[in-house]
Structure formats: structure tokens, C-alpha cells
Amino acid sequence: xxxxxxPPPLPPVSIEGGLVRHIPLAPHQLVTPITPQSDLFVLAQFxxxxxxxxxxxxxxxxxxxxxxxxSFDDIRALPKxxxxxxxxxxxxxxxxxxxxxxIGNVVWGGADLGDLLRSVGIRPEARFLWSYGLDHGDFxxxxxxxYLKDLPLNRLARGDVLLAYEINGEPLxxxxxFPLRLVIPGYYGTNSVKWLYRLDLADRRADGIFTxxxxxxxxxxxxxxxxxxxxxxxxxxxxxxIVAPQPQARxxxxxxxxxxxxxxxxxxxxxxxxxxxxxxxxxSALQPRSQWSWQRxxxxxxxxxxxxxxxxxxxxxxxxxxxxMGPARNTVHAVEVEVATA
Ligand SMILES: Nc1nc2c(c(=O)[nH]1)N[C@H]1C(S)=C(S)[C@@H](COP(=O)(O)O)O[C@H]1N2
Ligand SMILES: [Mo]
Numbered sequence: 001x002x003x004x005x006x007p008p009p010l011p012p013v014s015i016e017g018g019l020v021r022h023i024p025l026a027p028h029q030l031v032t033p034i035t036p037q038s039d040l041f042v043l044a045q046f047x048x049x050x051x052x053x054x055x056x057x058x059x060x061x062x063x064x065x066x067x068x069x070x071s072f073d074d075i076r077a078l079p080k081x082x083x084x085x086x087x088x089x090x091x092x093x094x095x096x097x098x099x100x101x102x103i104g105n106v107v108w109g110g111a112d113l114g115d116l117l118r119s120v121g122i123r124p125e126a127r128f129l130w131s132y133g134l135d136h137g138d139f140x141x142x143x144x145x146x147y148l149k150d151l152p153l154n155r156l157a158r159g160d161v162l163l164a165y166e167i168n169g170e171p172l173x174x175x176x177x178f179p180l181r182l183v184i185p186g187y188y189g190t191n192s193v194k195w196l197y198r199l200d201l202a203d204r205r206a207d208g209i210f211t212x213x214x215x216x217x218x219x220x221x222x223x224x225x226x227x228x229x230x231x232x233x234x235x236x237x238x239x240x241x242i243v244a245p246q247p248q249a250r251x252x253x254x255x256x257x258x259x260x261x262x263x264x265x266x267x268x269x270x271x272x273x274x275x276x277x278x279x280x281x282x283x284s285a286l287q288p289r290s291q292w293s294w295q296r297x298x299x300x301x302x303x304x305x306x307x308x309x310x311x312x313x314x315x316x317x318x319x320x321x322x323x324x325m326g327p328a329r330n331t332v333h334a335v336e337v338e339v340a341t342a
Contacts, residue, residue, distance in 0.1 A: 007069035010197060011055035013134050020044035020175070023102050027333065028246035030261060033296070034084075035104035037167040042175045043089050043102070045147060045210075046137035049195050053179050058163070062130070062201040065121025072179050075163055078111035083160055085185035085292035086263040090233045090329055093190070093214035097327035101241055105261070105294045108183045109166030114156050116163070117201070126201040127153055131182050134195040139209055148208035149191050151184055151234065153201075160185050160292065163196070185292035186265035187234050190215060205232075217329075238264035238315040238323050239330040240271050240297065245311065249337045253306055259298035260333075262286070264317035271297035274312040275304075278325060278332070281314065303339040311335045 022042040025035070059069040089102035117129075133147035155161070162183040165172055172178040177194025184191050190210070205211055215233040219225025240262035245251060262268040267289045272281035284299035297313065312334045316322040323332050 007057055007059045008055065010134070011051040013049045013051045013136070015047040015135060015137055016050055017047040020047060022175075025104070027101055027103075027241040027260070028243055030103070030241065030243050033105065033293075034168060035087075035106055037106070037170055037173060037176065040087065040104045040106065040167070040176065041089060041102045043189065044135065044175070044194070045139060046135045046144075048175060049133075049135040051134060056179055056197065058180060058196060059198045060117070060120055061198060063123040063126035063203065064117070064201050065123060068120055072165075075111050075180060076165065078116065080109060081112050081162060083108050083162060083183070083185060083291050085183070086236070086261075086294040087189050087192075088236055088239075088263070090188035090190050090215070093210070093233075096217040096233075096329055099326065099329060099331040101333065103239075103241060103261070103263070103294070105263075106167050107169070108162050108164040108185075109169065110162040110164035110180075110183065112159075113161045113163050113182070113199075114159055117156070117199075122153070122201060125203045128202050128205055129153060129156060130198075130200040130202055130206040131193040131196055132198040132200070133193045134197050139214075142209075144209045146208070147193060147195075148206050148210055149193050150202075150206035150211050151187065151191055155184065155187070155234070186236060188236050191234060233329075235265035236263065237330050238262070238266075238268055238317040238321055239333075240268075240313040240315040240323065241333050242311060242313050242335045245335065245337050247335050247337075249335075251303060251337055251339050253303050253339055253342045255300045255302045257298055258284070258301050258311055258313070259296065260313055261294040262297050262313070262315040263294040264315065264321075266317040266319045266321070268295050268315050269318045269320075270316050272314045272316075273299045273301065274314070275301055275309050277310050278312055278314075284313070306339045306341040309337050309339060311337060
């Protein structure tokens with residue numbers, strides 16, 4: 001575009017319903033390596049925005065050499081990349097102690113955002129990328145403006161941040177952000193803004209409620225935090241979910257496979273299993289990660305007796321961080337099973 005042209009006005013937006021929190025699959029139902037789009041959880045803080053997609057456009061503003069705007073066709077004309085990644089909701093914005101296990105693994109398709117931004121020139125003072133969604137409304141009874149998130153430019157520099165218009169080769173559905181959303185593999189899903197309409201390069205963190213009051217967790221003392229220290233809910237720490245056996249499964253007293261998925265921004269180095277409430281742990285076999293995918297773990301377990309057992313899986317990432325017993329966003333997953341008398 002001619003940079004002297006202002007972007008066309010945004011289409012009018014109406015918000016349908018209120019908060020959407022749709023979680024179709026429990027951990028024991030995550031049986032396929034790729035989660036179908038129709039089975040993927042949906043989170044929308046304000047509800048689903050309705051607007052005329054033909055009038056949609058993306059503007060690039062702020063600390064940029066050549067501010068501009070792009071149509072959907074402009075974005076689809078950029079080289080297309082496909083990235084497999086886990087996709088996880090962080091849970092409640094202000095409840096870092098609650099574990100929700102809203103997780104899937106999909107192949108995103110779209111344009112490389114780092115390449116696009118470098119082609120229009122990132123000014124040296126820029127430190128954060130602010131991203132705006134078309135949805136807007138009240139949060140906790142107070143006006144919250146548009147859905148606005150940010151990410152540090154050092155994450156963008158590591159690559160693989162997408163302007164995504166596909167999931168598993170299908171166009172995004174309206175619920176998942178049609179026509180375009182941000183995808184930041186390795187970061188919790190809350191940062192991947194749907195119905196994206198503006199990207200703004202800035203020298204400071206974004207000033208909306210979703211980056212200031214919400215989604216900033218206390219830093220645990222064990223990780224060097226002092227009272228009042230917080231950190232943004234960005235990179236996903238290690239986590240594992242047991243798919244099988246499922247909760248309350250009745251097992252025979254013979255070897256059974258314990259398996260599931262594990263993920264972390266840094267990639268998972270190992271997953272350990274416990275069958276005695278976490279007193280002792282043994283190793284599982286772990287598949288390597290493909291791009292930013294989740295990783296399958298599995299181990300054979302011979303029930304030592306009949307009766308009730310608690311199975312647990314605990315992931316450690318490649319940086320050495322291990323899942324806590326909780327309470328945390330990534331508390332170790334525990335599954336109760338019953339072993340039959342022989
Ligand atoms: N514009 C916008 N983007 C958003 C949200 C939102 O409410 N509005 N919710 C976020 C949250 S909390 C999550 S977990 C993911 C969920 O993505 P999904 O619904 O496609 O699974 O989108 C994020 N992006
Ligand atoms: Mo979320």
C-alpha cells in the first residue's frame with residue numbers, strides 16, 4: 001500500500017453473547033496427536049464478535065519505519081508457513097493456583113510475522129508488540145476496551161510467530177479468530193489474539209487490563225521472587241496430561257500402559273511416573289518434539305497389588321524446570337484407578 005493512505009475504517013462490530021468457555025475434551029479424550037479444530041477448546045472473554053469480514057484489514061503502527069495496512073489477500077499472498085504447536089489456555093487470569101488442563105495440539109497455517117515486520121522496518125526503540133482484537137466490552141463490570149495483549153520482541157526474534165488463517169489446513173472458524181489471529185507457539189493461548197486488526201510496536205508493555213491487572217502471576221519464592229514480584233503469563237512451563245488409563249478406570253492386575261502428552265515452551269526433556277502419590281518416580285519413554293508440538297510419553301506399569309492407586313505424570317523441561325505438586329497453573333496431573341482382585 002501507499003503509506004500515505006490511511007487504513008479503511010474498521011467494520012462495525014457487535015458482540016454475540018458473553019464469555020465463551022467451551023472445553024469439549026477432558027485429558028482422557030485427547031487420544032489423537034492432532035486435535036481437530038471442531039474439538040479444540042474455545043475461550044472468548046467478551047463473547048464472539050460479528051463483523052463484515054470483507055471489510056477487515058490489519059494495520060501495522062507504532063515504532064515502525066513504514067506504517068501500513070494489509071488486506072486478507074495481501075496476507076495470503078505472503079509465503080505460507082505451517083507450524084505444529086501445542087495450544088493451551090492458561091486458565092483464570094487472576095488465579096495462578098488453579099489448574100485447568102485446557103490443551104490441544106494443532107497445525108497452524110499462516111504468514112511469518114517476524115519476516116513481515118522486518119520488511120516494513122522495526123525501529124530500534126521498539127521492545128514490545130501490542131496486538132489488538134476486534135472484540136471489546138466490559139470485564140468484571142468495568143470497560144476494558146478491545147482485547148489487547150503484548151509480547152516481547154525477543155520472542156519475535158526467536159521466530160515462528162504467525163499471522164494464522166488456518167488450523168489443520170482448514171480456514172479458522174469464527175470462534176477461533178477468523179479471518180486472522182496471532183499465534184505465538186510456546187506461549188499460553190491468551191497471548192494469541194484472535195480477530196486481530198492492529199499490531200503496534202512500542203517501547204513498553206501494553207496498557208490494557210489484560211496485560212496490567214490480569215495475567216501477571218506472583219513469582220514464587222522458590223524461583224527467586226520477593227513479595228510483590230510478578231511476571232507476565234507468557235511462556236508455558238512444563239506440564240503433562242495422562243490420557244490413559246482414564247480416571248476411575250478398573251484395571252486387571254497385569255501390566256498396563258500409562259501414556260499421555262507433555263509440553264513446555266522449552267520442550268520437554270523427561271516425564272516421570274508415580275503410582276504411589278508421588279513418593280517414588282520411574283522414567284517413561286518420551287517422543288521427540290516436532291516444531292512446538294506436544295510430546296507423547298508412555299510407560300508400562302505392573303500393579304503391585306489390588307486396590308486403589310493414584311497415577312501421576314511429572315514433566316521436566318529442557319531448561320531443568322519441573323512441574324510442581326501444586327497448587328499452580330501446571331500442577332502435576334493425578335488419575336485415580338482401581339486394580340481388581342486377581
Ligand atoms: N481477541 C481475543 N483473542 C483471544 C481471546 C479473546 O477473548 N479475544 N482469548 C484468549 C484466550 S484466554 C485463549 S486461551 C485463546 C483461545 O484460543 P481458541 O479459542 O482458538 O482455542 O485465545 C486468546 N485470544
Ligand atoms: Mo485462556
